[in-house]
Amino acid sequence: METQGAGFDPTPEEAREALALADAEEAATINRPVPFWYFPLLATLLLAIFLLNAVDDPSGPIRGLIIALVLIAAISVAVLVGRVSFRQTGYHGVRTSWPWTIVSIAVAAALAVTPVLIAGAVGNWIWIVCGFVLSALIAGCGIAYWKRYPRG
């Protein structure tokens, strides 16, 4: 955000460029790079959880296997998010983009809660639909994020 120097007012174009650069630098601090495989893997694990929940009336050993796989996938999601979100880097106390965070949580929660509430009434296909929608959103937004903030 440098201008010509002491005693010189920046031109409107210089001011616009300086503010754009400042906005870009602030965004690059908040939106830290993540590995290219992070969002696709996260999307795949979540899709697996939804698809496993869509299995119709599992019984016996199949039910136990499905429960185990759901737990493994859920723990994998938690570990993956924790390792990427809270890994130690050269950035300390980075601010959170709360609007995007709140919207993301709200959308994910809605897609997760909807089949829980209505699968009994409409059928287990709702798990499949919500699973594909959520994983597509995560993969798509994640790829766009990675392209915009690539790993240095």
Place this chain on the structure above:
Amino acid sequence: MLSQADGIEFGEIQERIQLSKSALSKHLSQLIDAGYLTDTQILRQGRSRQLLALTPIGRAAYLAHRASLEALLAGTD
């Protein structure tokens, strides 16, 4: 970049703005001498690192500069 974090290490700043170590050190020293930045030695992953952070004065100066640029643009719109 420092306005959106409590602190950023020297190596990360250098990687972001692609300056040599000596050139960046010179610029940062000027900002530290002006009271805009603090420089703290920390230990992370077993290595000593230099953590730079905005002071309240530095943050106020940055925000005031942004505000003056925005006012300049608002005056021309």
